[in-house]
Amino acid sequence: MGKHAVVIGASMGGLLAARALADHYERVTVLERDTFPAMGEHRKGVPQGRHAHSLLSIGREVLEELFPGFSQEVVAQGGVKSLYASRPLLEGHVRQRVLALPNLRAIERCDVLGLTTDGQKERVTGVRLAQRESGVEQLLGAELVVDASALIDSPWSIVVGRDLRLKEVEGKRSATSHFVNWYLGKLPRAARHDPAVAMAFGKVVNFRDRPKSLLHPRVLWRVLQGNLFPPRAAAAEPRLQKA
Incomplete structure (x- = not known):
């Protein structure tokens, strides 16, 4: 002991x-x-x-x-x-x-x-x-x-920052809050196409990892890459025409 x-x-x-x-x-x-x-x-x-x-x-x-x-x-x-x-x-x-x-x-x-x-x-x-x-x-x-003095800092900052998207909400809109709001808007889109992003996002949603893990350089790059170069939609298969 x-x-x-x-x-x-x-x-x-x-x-x-x-x-x-x-x-x-x-x-x-x-x-x-x-x-x-x-x-x-x-x-x-x-x-x-x-x-x-x-x-x-x-x-x-x-x-x-x-x-x-x-x-x-x-x-x-x-x-x-x-x-x-x-x-x-x-x-x-x-x-x-x-x-x-x-x-x-x-x-x-x-x-x-x-x-x-x-x-x-x-x-x-x-x-x-x-x-x-x-x-x-x-x-x-x-x-x-x-x-244990700052366990909620990251999630609380994210929640408050998301509220600042609304024009009627008062508060200082810093460059950080603008970026976080933009990034969180792109994150779900990337998760739909990238299994690694989807897994990282799922861990946070299910309280298995901290929100700031979504800003890890590896996840950040995949989100940015997925939004800059979105996957192309699969080409439709040609239909057979009846003679």
């Missing part, structure tokens, strides 16, 4: 990572930049946090395995049996269970300034953090550091 693991970010991803690590490390520390809200209250910085959320069956199975009786708790607090509930309610129950672990502690209202490494810069040895109120910096050593 390891000595100490650090998780940066106390979102659903960070909390579940901390729960998994608690079985394999003597101590787990979760670092969060904001203050934990009360059960059922919205947390600052959560995109679409006020929308209702529904868990897929695999998600429900994982939560039940990590937190036995989780579904019953959520339903008792107003969720539907299929675990159709608000994000604050789901996350609140996960956070409550995680923070109750005897070998876990959470540090709220702190900013992670960077990672620390060994002399050869070959291995991460911990994190540098600062308390928001006092500004006092602190070094926190760890055998493992999990960065």
Whole structure:
């Protein structure tokens, strides 16, 4: 068993990572930049946090395995049996269970300034953090550091960027958002003709890979190539004429 693991970010991803690590490390520390809200209250910085959320069956199975009786708790607090509930309610129950672990502690209202490494810069040895109120910096050593602070950055940027296609939506339209919107418009067309693009696209749609994998140079080139030089339609076979 390891000595100490650090998780940066106390979102659903960070909390579940901390729960998994608690079985394999003597101590787990979760670092969060904001203050934990009360059960059922919205947390600052959560995109679409006020929308209702529904868990897929695999998600429900994982939560039940990590937190036995989780579904019953959520339903008792107003969720539907299929675990159709608000994000604050789901996350609140996960956070409550995680923070109750005897070998876990959470540090709220702190900013992670960077990672620390060994002399050869070959291995991460911990994190540098600062308390928001006092500004006092602190070094926190760890055998493992999990960065769960930006798990949704790519998909969220894509969603917001797609909204900016509409003229009535306010917001800055950068060169990046213009390119991403253009590229996402070409991607399905390339996937219809290129099996490699179709496979990459399918992995993202089915949550088996991250959205930014679609911008890998190999996929990017195939999409651009497929749109610059689209495959020719197959020539129609000549019909036999009756004598």
